Amino acid sequence: MEYNESxxxxxxxxxxxxxxxxxKLYNALVALNDENIQKLxxxxxxxxxxxxxxxxxKIQQLIGERFGPEAVIKMVKIQESRNxxxxxxxxxxNVRKSCHFYPGMKKIAAAILVFGLLLAVPMSxxxxxxxxxxxILDVQKEFVAVNVVDSETLELSTESMPTIEKVYTxxxxxxxxxxxxxEIDDMRVLRVYQNKDQDTYKVFxxxxxxxxxxxxxxxxxxxxxxxxxxxxxSELNGIxxxxxxxxxxxxxxxxSLTVQEFVTLAESLKLVKN
Amino acid sequence: MKSRLVCFFLCMTLLLSMSTSVYASExxxxxxxxxxxxxxxxxxxxLRWSNVASAASGMSVSGGKASAAYRVQGYSNVxxxxxxTYFQKKVNGTWQNLSYVIDTKSGNFASATRTTSxxxxxxxxxxxxxxxxxxxGATYELVTIYSNxxxx
Numbered sequence: 346m347e348y349n350e351s352x353x354x355x356x357x358x359x360x361x362x363x364x365x366x367x368x369k370l371y372n373a374l375v376a377l378n379d380e381n382i383q384k385l386x387x388x389x390x391x392x393x394x395x396x397x398x399x400x401x402x403k404i405q406q407l408i409g410e411r412f413g414p415e416a417v418i419k420m421v422k423i424q425e426s427r428n429x430x431x432x433x434x435x436x437x438x439n440v441r442k443s444c445h446f447y448p449g450m451k452k453i454a455a456a457i458l459v460f461g462l463l464l465a466v467p468m469s470x471x472x473x474x475x476x477x478x479x480x481i482l483d484v485q486k487e488f489v490a491v492n493v494v495d496s497e498t499l500e501l502s503t504e505s506m507p508t509i510e511k512v513y514t515x516x517x518x519x520x521x522x523x524x525x526x527x528e529i530d531d532m533r534v535l536r537v538y539q540n541k542d543q544d545t546y547k548v549f550x551x552x553x554x555x556x557x558x559x560x561x562x563x564x565x566x567x568x569x570x571x572x573x574x575x576x577x578x579s580e581l582n583g584i585x586x587x588x589x590x591x592x593x594x595x596x597x598x599x600x601s602l603t604v605q606e607f608v609t610l611a612e613s614l615k616l617v618k619n
Numbered sequence: 620m621k622s623r624l625v626c627f628f629l630c631m632t633l634l635l636s637m638s639t640s641v642y643a644s645e646x647x648x649x650x651x652x653x654x655x656x657x658x659x660x661x662x663x664x665x666l667r668w669s670n671v672a673s674a675a676s677g678m679s680v681s682g683g684k685a686s687a688a689y690r691v692q693g694y695s696n697v698x699x700x701x702x703x704t705y706f707q708k709k710v711n712g713t714w715q716n717l718s719y720v721i722d723t724k725s726g727n728f729a730s731a732t733r734t735t736s737x738x739x740x741x742x743x744x745x746x747x748x749x750x751x752x753x754x755x756g757a758t759y760e761l762v763t764i765y766s767n768x769x770x771x
Contacts, residue, residue, distance in 0.1 A: 508679055508686075532677060532688035532732040547728070549690060554767040555677030560668040581672050582694060599692060 509534060511592060513550055516613035519606060522546070546600025548610070553595045557588075569604060571611050578604065587611055653750060654719060655703055661757040670697050670753035670760040678747045678766035686734045687747035687766055693727035700729040701752040701759075706737075709744040709768075716748075727753075745769045 508531035515536075518524070522538040525545075529535075534550035564581040576589035586599040587607040591614065598610055664670070676689040687704050702724075706717040717738035722731050729751075739745070747766035752759045 508681070528730065530688075530732045532679065532686050533690070533730065535690070535730050549730075551675065551688070551690075552677045552679065555675050555688075556765060556767055557673065557675035558762075558764050559673045560671075562668065584672050584692065584694075586673070 508532065509550065509552065509594065510619075511594070511616055512618035513592075513594070513596070513614050514617045515548055515598075515610050516615045517610060519546070519602070519610065544601065546598060546602055546610075549597045549599070551595050551597075553590060553593060555595065557595075569608060571608050573611070576608075576611060578607065653703065653705075655721075655750070655752075659701075659752060659759065661754060661759045664758050664760045666760070668760075668762075670694060670755055671751060671762045674749070674751055674762055674764050676747055676749045676764050676766040678745065678769050680739060680745050680769045680771040683739050684734055684736045685739050685745050685747075685769070685771075686732055687749075688730070688732040689747075689749045689751075689764075689766075690730035691728065691751050691753065691762075693753045695727055696755050697727035697753050698725065698756065699754040700724050700727070701754070702729055702731070703750040703752075704731075704733045705748040705750070706735050706739075707746050707748055708738060709746075714746070714748070739771065741771055743771060745771060 512529060512534055514534075518538060519540075521540040522544075523540075524536060525539045526537045527535070532552065534548075536548045537545055538548070539545045559579060560581055564579050566577055566579050569576045569578045569587065571589065573589045573591055576587055579586045579588070583601060584599060585602060585607070586597055587610075588595065588597045589611060590596070596611070596614065598607055602610075670693050672692045672694055674689065674691045676687065678685065678687045680686075685706055687706060689702060689704065691700055691702065693700060700723075702722045703719055704722070705719045707714045708717055709715075718735050720733040720735075722729065722733075746768045749764045749766070751762045751764070753762070
């Protein structure tokens with residue numbers, strides 16, 4: 346039996362959903378009660394009706410608009426139960442589609458909008474800088490630029506140290522790791538250590554005039570006590586980096602290490618070429 | 620219909636606020652070109668910092684030679700990093716490209732030092748513009764960073 350929406354049904358309940366107020370389905374949806382839904386599933390709704398797919402889509406959308414996606418999900422559950430657990434992909438799609446009209450979603454969208462505007466206004470009008478010891482974090486819209494400031498003037502270091510004249514290395518290597526690659530030139534020193542599980546950590550020495558950029562939105566920073574004036578530990582998605590300044594150079598160790606391992610390695614720094 | 624209009628208005632307002640913050644970038648980027656901009660293979664991901672965790676660059680100029688170095692740390696799922704190092708000279712307040720070098724590295728980490736003597740003369744300021752393409756499969760994120768500025 347093909348179901349057709351009747352004009353009388355719309356007029357009878359005064360809404361545009363097309364379900365009579367007397368129907369069990371309407372009452373169950375209004376109650377939105379698991380017990381009622383279960384009862385409805387168990388009892389059935391009288392004569393089994395076969396709805397066209399087009400009608401199903403329309404009715405789900407209308408129900409979603411009126412009662413929210415929860416009602417549609419429960420309606421799909423009813424259909425699923427009646428169909429022996431089968432729900433057409435198009436019906437599942439309708440659940441998502443109807444969510445666009447859920448009043449609660451509008452509130453969430455409005456909240457996101459207000460939050461976005463509040464966030465956008467200060468970040469777009471003025472970047473802010475935070476000086477931590479002799480690091481300066483220049484927090485901009487899309488990144489944090491980490492630079493070194495002169496320890497006496499506390500101004501951004503503008504002096505271009507031409508090349509790396511002194512080469513440093515770490516006096517200690519973490520247990521189980523060994524040096525697998527080394528690149529040394531006028532601009533940088535890079536050493537990579539790896540263990541048998543292919544875990545690595547890298548040690549980098551660079552000129553302190555370099556510009557370093559980090560993800561501003563997700564990185565966490567904290568200062569770590571070492572025997573250097575300061576060291577900054579950052580964490581981003583499990584990638585940890587310890588950065589510190591010594592003898593006019595900036596050093597960075599990165600890898601999935603503990604704070605104690607970072608500190609132990611950093612404090613083992615020694616000069617190998619003067 | 621009313622709901623759609625409200626949603627449309629919200630989306631437009633949000634897009635407008637986002638574009639404002641991007642437009643307000645402090646980095647001057649005048650009269651610059653990128654050779655590879657329209658020829659890179661793959662699909663550009665506009666989600667910022669989706670593939671790259673950090674990047675750094677430095678430069679030095681001496682003896683008629685400019686050296687630019689960089690390092691890029693991508694997330695663990697990054698498969699390839701392509702780096703274009705552009706050497707730039709400041710002429711009448713505007714940065715101009717002198718030459719560029721391409722590096723392609725497998726994995727999620729890249730670092731190199733590149734040098735040039737082309738166009739390096741005394742009396743100007745120089746910097747490196749590093750364009751990083753970090754790939755995850757066929758999708759890449761583009762991050763552009765700048766080295767320190769050097770007087771020569």
